Amino acid sequence: MRRALAPLVAVVAIALLAAPVAGKTDGVAYQCEEYAYALVDEGRYWESDGVAHLRGQVAVMLSVGDDHCAGLLTAVVSYNLNLATSTGTLWGTGVLETSAFDGGYTSSWHATFTASDPMAPDAHDIWLGQYVRHGFGELEGWQARGTILEKLHYYVLEDGFAFEPGS
Numbered sequence: 001m002r003r004a005l006a007p008l009v010a011v012v013a014i015a016l017l018a019a020p021v022a023g024k025t026d027g028v029a030y031q032c033e034e035y036a037y038a039l040v041d042e043g044r045y046w047e048s049d050g051v052a053h054l055r056g057q058v059a060v061m062l063s064v065g066d067d068h069c070a071g072l073l074t075a076v077v078s079y080n081l082n083l084a085t086s087t088g089t090l091w092g093t094g095v096l097e098t099s100a101f102d103g104g105y106t107s108s109w110h111a112t113f114t115a116s117d118p119m120a121p122d123a124h125d126i127w128l129g130q131y132v133r134h135g136f137g138e139l140e141g142w143q144a145r146g147t148i149l150e151k152l153h154y155y156v157l158e159d160g161f162a163f164e165p166g167s
Contacts, residue, residue, distance in 0.1 A: 103137020
């Protein structure tokens with residue numbers, strides 16, 4: 001009798017372990033373009049040993065596109081940039097006040113400078129990063145995550161997914 005139950009127990013165990021994967025909920029896809037709108041605080045900038053450092057710059061971006069990313073984004077930016085190689089890291093936080101909802105998202109993000117010369121006339125793809133957002137107001141309980149790509153110093157592309165509470 002034990003031998004007859006063993007295959008059944010194995011099948012039930014596999015089904016139970018696979019259930020969370022099968023129940024995966026897709027998010028709401030969105031895309032936006034962000035344009036530099038205002039520099040609120042220049043932050044603190046200094047150079048040492050060939051590395052440019054910036055801490056606490058506050059910039060406002062006008063974000064145009066889908067409902068979960070359109071609005072005004074206030075970003076706090078910090079970075080370390082190797083001036084010889086144009087490589088380094090950026091990080092910060094943000095608050096997105098959406099146009100479509102009474103509320104928005106708070107976020108944290110991290111990015112990496114590309115090795116392209118940001119001062120070249122055909123400069124593109126200056127940095128690439130990822131973010132995680134948590135909703136507030138009408139979007140309380142929502143979460144979002146996505147990628148951001150700075151194409152020019154005033155222009156950023158954003159792609160992401162927003163997830164309803166409990167998904």
